[in-house]
Amino acid sequence: EIVLTQSPGTLSLSPGERATLSCRASQSVSSSYLAWYQQKPGQAPRLLIYGASSRATGIPDRFSGSGSGTDFTLTISRLEPEDFAVYYCQQYGKTFGQGTKVEIK
């Protein structure tokens, strides 16, 4: 089974700053099958990015995804107050990374 490792565990940033989140796979993952989700307390996760770099419907363009093979990145260009949450990567319908919490500094 593919293991996804996210780093850092926690990212402390201020609104307006840039956030860079990493997801590393234990073996190569097809870019078509790498997704990113945002989760806020008490809510189900929300799809942000699919196919490694395609934004889901209604997702602002400050969110972008990139990467291939074993290394993938989620970038939030300028943090808005509503972006402080936990972010997960996932490979095709199966395993998740352990999450990165983006908190207000």
Next chain:
Amino acid sequence: QVHLQESGPGLVKPSETLSLTCTVSGGSISNYYWSWIRQPPGKGLEWIGYIYYSGSTNYNPSLKSRATISVDTSKNQFSLKLSSVTAADTAVYYCARVDPNSGSYDWGQGTLVTVSS
């Protein structure tokens, strides 16, 4: 737009079997994979397994011996049974539809299941 709703007991006794059903509305259960995921309080997401509408399944190896996922196409539902539960199985359980092209999820709202005597 598809809507998924989990249902089942919110409290299960240790050593018993947890049973949940996901009802799909706004779309057919056919031609998709359907997944169960859980999240213990304060922890991350754990994939339990998924089922194709035809009945083929794939499970997380760590839960394979205790989890059974089934589908009822006539009711547009799929279900999860998790046997021999312990307090470690206390979690919010989510059902989800798997996009066939990307593998990404459309999520239900989740339901909290507590294992306690």
